[in-house]
Amino acid sequence: MTERELARRARHRLAVLRHAEEVSGNVAATCRYYGISRQCFYTWRRRYEAEGLDGLKDRSSAPHHTPHATTADVVEKILWLRRQYHFGPAKIAMYLHRYHDVAISTSGVWRILKKVGLNRLPASQRYKRRSIRWKRYEKQRPGHQLQVDVKFIEPLGQSGRKKRYYQYTAIDDCTRLRVLRAYPRNDQKTAIQFIDYVPSKLPFAVEQVQTDNGQEFGQAFHWHLLDKGIGHVRIKPRTPRLNGKVERSHRIDSEEFYRLLEGQVIDDVNLFNSKLQEWEDYYNYHRPHGALAGQTPYERLRQKAQDPLS
Known part of the structure; x- marks a missing residue:
């Protein structure tokens, strides 16, 4: 409340006190007229007699002592x-x-x-509400399905002819364990190279991979997975929500990883992958995940190993 508003309320209370003295000559009648209690009237009068007009201003209602206040x-x-x-x-x-x-x-x-x-x-960070809500699902077995997608990376601090990078991401539908790798190209050969790299980073076998309909996940990639004994399904066109876990993880990358790299010069893919590896380890082993009730992906994996039905 502003000082001007405090002064206005104080003058109103002074008018109530003067009404009892100069108009009604009766405290009870004045209280009925203004709709206040007599206890409130006498409190104002005592404060006015002791401190003048300043005594009629609103005072802080905060307690004098708060032992449980946040430090x-x-x-x-x-x-x-x-x-x-x-x-x-x-x-x-x-x-x-x-x-x-x-x-x-x-x-x-x-x-x-x-x-x-x-x-x-x-405004750029707020969650955009949608008129249609989708039910969250989760596979119950680690490795049952991986969601795989590609994120284009804007050049970081480069000048002159800028290099392009592409972050390939695989996330386990059950545990949210992720595998990240940066490449200077985005084609089927690169996607096959990444999917061959993924099993070496995961402590369980992969049964199925789900991707969007990008050109990097074309027929050569599809048949390569089938030759390895891994299923491959594509989501319905123009429905990225069906790959929601990997899409959401890319948003986390932008908010918690790439935003903190602003101003750094990264013009080498090996350096880029070194940074990504640090972030991958933090995400998998240390970062509490909201969808996992505060567990890390690795803690969820251990829980599933001990109790598959959890």
């Missing part, structure tokens, strides 16, 4: 995660519990963000 260092961590990674309240609460042993509710995180005006993300 400043925790608030600082919350704000850093919000500004640095654009995490939502639930993800921030997961990170604090996992890495700092701080237990705070999702609503508590939201109230802190609301207080400092960070409860709404920048």
Whole structure:
């Protein structure tokens, strides 16, 4: 509330006090007229007699002592995660519990963000609501199906003739374990090279691969998978939501990995793959996943190994 509004409310209360003295001559009648209690009237009068007009201004209702208030260092961590990674309240609460042993509710995180005006993300980062909702599904067995897709990478800090890179991504439908690799080309030969690389990075056999209808996943790629004893299915054209897990993981890459590489010069595919490997390891072994109730993909894999029906 502004100082001008506080002064206006104080003058109104002074008018109530003067009404009892100069107009009605009766406190009860004045209280009925203005719709206030006599206790409220006498409180205003005592404060006016002691402090004058300033005593009639609204005072803070905050408690004098808050032993359970969130400490400043925790608030600082919350704000850093919000500004640095654009995490939502639930993800921030997961990170604090996992890495700092701080237990705070999702609503508590939201109230802190609301207080400092960070409860709404920048327009470019907000979730776009859709009129049609889709039911989330999940395969129950690791390796039952991999979703594979390609992400075009904008040149990072290069000048002159810029090199193009393509991030090939495979994500296990059950555990969300991912395999990442960058290549300077995007064709069937590269896709076959990537799909031959994937099994060496996964601790389980792959039964089926799901892709979109891109030219890099054409007939040569299809028959190569069948020769390896792996099934290959393509999603319906113009329905990227059917490859939703790998599409969502690419959005995470943009928000939490590539955004932090801005300003760095990466003009060598080996250096690019070195950075991607660091990010892949963090994603698989350390990053809590919202869809896995805060588990990492590797923790979900261990859980499935112990209890396949979980």
